[in-house]
Amino acid sequence: MIAPVNLLLVAALAGVLALCVLGSLARSGMAGIKEAICANLLTLLAFGAFAFQATGAPLFLSVILANTAVALALCAYYAGLCRLVGRPVPRHFMALASGATLLVLAAYTYIEPRIGARMVAMSALMTGFMLAIAVTVGHGMPMNRSRYSYHFVRVVAFVSAVVCAARAVVYLLGIAAPQALLLPTAWNIAFMTLGVLTMPCLTLGTIMIIHDRMLADREQEANTDFLTGLMSxxxxxxxxxxxxxxxxxxxxxxxxxxxxxxxxxxxxxxxxxxxxxxxxxxxxxxxxxxxxxxxxxxxxxxxxxxxxxxxxxxxxxxxxxxxxxxxxxxxxxxxxxxxxxxxxxxxxxxxxxxxxxxxxxxxxxxxxxxxxxxxxxxxxxxxxxxxxxxxxxxx
Known part of the structure; x- marks a missing residue:
């Protein structure tokens, strides 16, 4: 059975590859690319901070900083997706949901330390973001072009929402005893295997959407007379x-x-x-x-x-x-x-x-x-x- 640290390493490598591709698209000026890059950088920061749990690092680094990076990564990705598909960015709602979750996280870290409660809080936040991503990308689908990339992002977001919701239910109902993230338990391995691949897969879908939008723009330029706006x-x-x-x-x-x-x-x-x-x-x-x-x-x-x-x-x-x-x-x-x-x-x-x-x-x-x-x-x-x-x- 693969160790959780190795899962984090594999996901980090996937994130680096995603960043390389996003970097090559940055000069296109397409909306949402900068936010996607920021989301992947924050995800890499979170993976690094989570990895310090194996070294006995302070909780502020391995728990508070790590989960804050996750929350910010979710906000950045969702904001970029909204901009990419032409939807308004709910900044106030994202800040409220993320801030409330992090306050709960801090309370169950320093006031009443409970690993299970922290896992439930973060899982609930991730579930909400994944459902929002699935709904938003559905509203942004084009009418006369292939929708494959949009369906890909929807499926990834929906599967991730199901996994996060299941994780919250498992620890909320006490179906499994909550353990530190990097302990090689069956539940940790199962949830991490699906969880750490979420951002790389969402980024892959975003890259496909960006590519589709760029093709649409080039086709529009080729099919439209630049002076009159009529067909070429x-x-x-x-x-x-x-x-x-x-x-x-x-x-x-x-x-x-x-x-x-x-x-x-x-x-x-x-x-x-x-x-x-x-x-x-x-x-x-x-x-x-x-x-x-x-x-x-x-x-x-x-x-x-x-x-x-x-x-x-x-x-x-x-x-x-x-x-x-x-x-x-x-x-x-x-x-x-x-x-x-x-x-x-x-x-x-x-x-x-x-x-x-x-x-x-x-x-x-x-x-x-x-x-x-x-x-x-x-x-x-x-x-x-x-x-x-x-x-x-x-x-």
Whole structure:
């Protein structure tokens, strides 16, 4: 049977490895990393202080300091987890629970020395923190990403809560005689084997959550146009291909609006490139406010934008595009104390079942160039034998 001191050594080595990984992630700036590092350092301090029980060290070192480090480690880890998943940190509640537990611990160390009572008090505190961790990480689960790492932390926290609660019940009801932590009794070995691995396992789960968040951030950066906040060309194209495949399966209509801001080079030359960027951002805001939530809009070129309309045909899209064009005309862009008026030209096309996205895009692009050839500031869509053009209403 492995000795408790050896268990502490194994857990300490696991904690050092966890610290090395956390240290490599510290520069990412992800919320919760500093708290996780602090929690592991405090846990290592606690293990070292507990180990002094075998040397007959003063109780202040081997009991009070050791358990204070455990309480602070729990507070640090839970605070970091709350920040990581975007939940408020209950600092006052954590301080109250930890402070009350440590006062009880001190009383049963110096006033009425009772090992069992100390074990029950600390086990109750750890049970409460583990349950709080399980609940908090459950509330912070993402909607559209893998939840494996979150479930891992929940399971570790719940198992630890069960172990701590069982430890409290065993010593509270006198099922086993309380012994000093490092005595190699069956109960001590059983509880320590599960207990000392809690923080390394929680840290492993936290590292997985941090990694998942970092991947999500990188994907968001890659899929979002940094200037307008709309979808990037690559992300729009990939999603559009999925829309086409879905329309082929369901036989539902699908239409595309392809538009280009008129005389954008003139805007840059007259007002400067910063003003041109402001116009692009301004259009992105108007498009987001005017289009439906399910309409798939992205920036596919310098001043070119594409919108895919699931379940709509060109007639309905022409009306939506007309509202957007009127909104652009009536809401000029303000930049640097000046007002920049602009318009756009657009083409609308219906998807033909079985048609590739490239061919679909090119047909909408030809409509767009027809709108430009007819004087810009208008929208051209399919209309039987001849293209139909929609001009903006008078302001």
């Amino acid at each position: 060309r690559k992300a729009w194209w990939l999603q559009a291909e999925r829309y086409c495949a879905q329309a082929l399966r369901t036989r539902r209509p699908l239409a595309m609006l392809l538009l280009d801001i008129d005389h954008f080079k003139r805007i840059n030359d007259t007002h400067g490139h910063a003003a041109g960027d402001a116009v692009l951002r301004h259009f992105g805001l108007l498009a987001t406010a005017t289009l439906r939530t399910g309409d798939h809009v992205g920036r596919v070129g310098g001043e070119e934008f594409a919108v895919l309309f699931p379940d709509l045909r060109s007639d309905a899209v022409m009306e939506v595009a007309g509202r957007l064009l009127d909104s652009v005309r009536r809401t000029p862009c303000s930049h640097g104390g000046s007002t920049i008026s602009y318009t756009f030209s657009a083409g609308v096309a219906n998807w033909i079942p079985g048609e590739s996205l490239q061919a679909f895009f090119e047909r909408a692009d030809r409509k767009l160039y027809t709108a430009k050839a007819r004087g810009r500031n208008g929208i051209v869509g399919p209309g039987g034998d001849a293209d139909r053009q929609l001009l903006p209403t008078a302001a």
